[in-house]
Amino acid sequence: MHADNSQDSAITAINITPLVDVALVLVIIFMITLPQMMEQAMKIRPTEQQVVAASSVSQPILVEISAKGISVEGKFVAEQELAPTLHKLIAQRKNGSVAVSAERGVSHGQVVTVLDQIMTAGAKEMNLLDPREVGHGPA
Incomplete structure (x- = not known):
């Protein structure tokens, strides 16, 4: 009834590097596109008055x-x-x-x-x- 600990230790180690990479890529994409989106959203046309x-x-x-x-x-x-x-x-x-x-x-x-x-x-x-x-x- 003795379990093998070598397999359990491999499962408990989770690698978060890919998650951080994806998050940083998304942050960079938002930083690049946000000024362009804000510029398009803020176009105000003056009224006739x-x-x-x-x-x-x-x-x-x-x-x-x-x-x-x-x-x-x-x-x-x-x-x-x-x-x-x-x-x-x-x-x-x-x-x-x-x-x-x-x-x-x-x-x-x-x-x-x-x-x-x-x-x-x-x-x-x-x-x-x-x-x-x-x-x-x-x-």
Whole structure:
């Protein structure tokens, strides 16, 4: 009635390596496919009201400061005429927003002077642009 222990010990040892391999492969597959699935699931199309509202928003007034001088909407303006010119343009636009771009090498003092004149002209919002967005400086 004595049982052979050599066969019992072989049955009790379970190898979990294949289970771990399959689990890791599934994790990798989900990591690769999840961003693509999320991108497809998150495509939102704007409603007609949003499209109309976006088209009715006026663009900001572009003020560029370069070594040549100050330009408003592509036209060069003397520093003394900047505030009155901007005041007229701000009155014509709905949002009163002004975007400022300064070329590399322009002194900070000149930029601050222009910003002060923009505030004096009555701008409701001021944005500083990266010179690379407008075409100044290296990309």
